[in-house]
Amino acid sequence: MAKPKVYVTRLIPEEGLNMILEACEAEVWEGELPPPREVLLEKVKGKDGLLCLLTDRVDVELMDTAGALKVISNYAVGYDNIDVKAATERGIPVGNTPGVLTDTTADFAFALLMAVARRVVEGSDYVRAGKWKTWGPRLLLGQDVHGATLGIVGFGRIGQAMARRAKGFNMKVLYYDIHRREDLEQSMGVQYTDMDTLLRESDFVTIHTNLNESTYHLIDQEALAKMKPTAILINTARGPIVDTEALAEALEQGKIRAAGLDVTDPEPINRDNPLLKLPNCVITPHIASASVATRGLMARMAAENLLAGLRGERLPNCVNPEVYERK
Numbered sequence: 157m158a159k160p161k162v163y164v165t166r167l168i169p170e171e172g173l174n175m176i177l178e179a180c181e182a183e184v185w186e187g188e189l190p191p192p193r194e195v196l197l198e199k200v201k202g203k204d205g206l207l208c209l210l211t212d213r214v215d216v217e218l219m220d221t222a223g224a225l226k227v228i229s230n231y232a233v234g235y236d237n238i239d240v241k242a243a244t245e246r247g248i249p250v251g252n253t254p255g256v257l258t259d260t261t262a263d264f265a266f267a268l269l270m271a272v273a274r275r276v277v278e279g280s281d282y283v284r285a286g287k288w289k290t291w292g293p294r295l296l297l298g299q300d301v302h303g304a305t306l307g308i309v310g311f312g313r314i315g316q317a318m319a320r321r322a323k324g325f326n327m328k329v330l331y332y333d334i335h336r337r338e339d340l341e342q343s344m345g346v347q348y349t350d351m352d353t354l355l356r357e358s359d360f361v362t363i364h365t366n367l368n369e370s371t372y373h374l375i376d377q378e379a380l381a382k383m384k385p386t387a388i389l390i391n392t393a394r395g396p397i398v399d400t401e402a403l404a405e406a407l408e409q410g411k412i413r414a415a416g417l418d419v420t421d422p423e424p425i426n427r428d429n430p431l432l433k434l435p436n437c438v439i440t441p442h443i444a445s446a447s448v449a450t451r452g453l454m455a456r457m458a459a460e461n462l463l464a465g466l467r468g469e470r471l472p473n474c475v476n477p478e479v480y481e482r483k
């Protein structure tokens with residue numbers, strides 16, 4: 157029997173790639189950068205399955221150009237790069253990789269929070285620049301993490317993992333989510349607040365929501381104005397949740413103290429973006445889930461979703477299960 161035809165838009169770790177190469181007639185884009193749009197459109201034509209990344213826009217044009225996709229498997233937990241509604245209308249199940257990256261992402265978000273609070277990057281740059289002359293009583297003073305108030309925006313898997321870490325630092329934890337989790341509040345020692353209270357009372361605000369129409373620019377000029385002048389903003393979710401221009405202005409004008417961003421809008425950030433000139437803004441290249449083990453687990457999970465879809469089976473992790481009700 158002929159093997160199913162698939163397109164894989166980047167070299168994912170072998171844990172998943174080998175499963176795909178064994179079971180499919182696979183074309184793999186081996187470039188370091190994502191396949192250009194015209195290449196992607198050409199390559200998906202006639203394919204049964206697509207394994208894509210968050211850097212690939214999977215929209216109506218792509219789905220219709222492909223013709224008969226049986227499955228779209230995203231190598232990420234977030235899927236804002238995919239028009240899921242259009243996929244559902246076409247009967248295409250969409251897979252993602254939840255769970256396996258939760259702790260790795262929260263580890264990184266907490267590391268970023270601590271690095272910004274205690275000015276680790278500035279300290280390192282200072283030493284490398286040969287500026288370290290003596291121990292200084294006022295040198296690079298930062299903010300304490302222990303005992304501070306952490307505001308978690310989005311209390312899903314990763315938000316909850318942040319709360320667990322914060323408890324180890326004796327932090328007071330506030331959270332906001334469209335779904336209140338009363339069932340977790342007592343056991344986790346967290347307190348639900350509305351968004352305004354969270355912004356006003358938190359020393360650290362950390363973003364863990366999906367990007368969708370209601371979270372686009374959730375942190376805008378108005379939200380930033382509500383934060384404490386000493387507050388630190390951490391974003392490891394999606395860049396467009398924060399209004400980049402408003403953030404640069406808030407940091408320049410001292411409306412908030414500092415920010416740590418693992419995601420930006422756009423990605424990569426433009427080299428002339430004012431945020432890159434600010435010492436109180438630490439930016440990393442969307443690497444919160446980037447541990448060897450986790451990226452391997454994500455590859456396996458994405459491959460399992462892809463292969464299940466090709467066999468006509470329910471995806472182990474499907475973001476549009478309603479697709480099965482239509483069939």
Ligand code: DGY
Nearest residue numbers: 231232233234257445
């Ligand atoms: C995701 O999975 O959505 C992250 O942003 C990358 O791991």
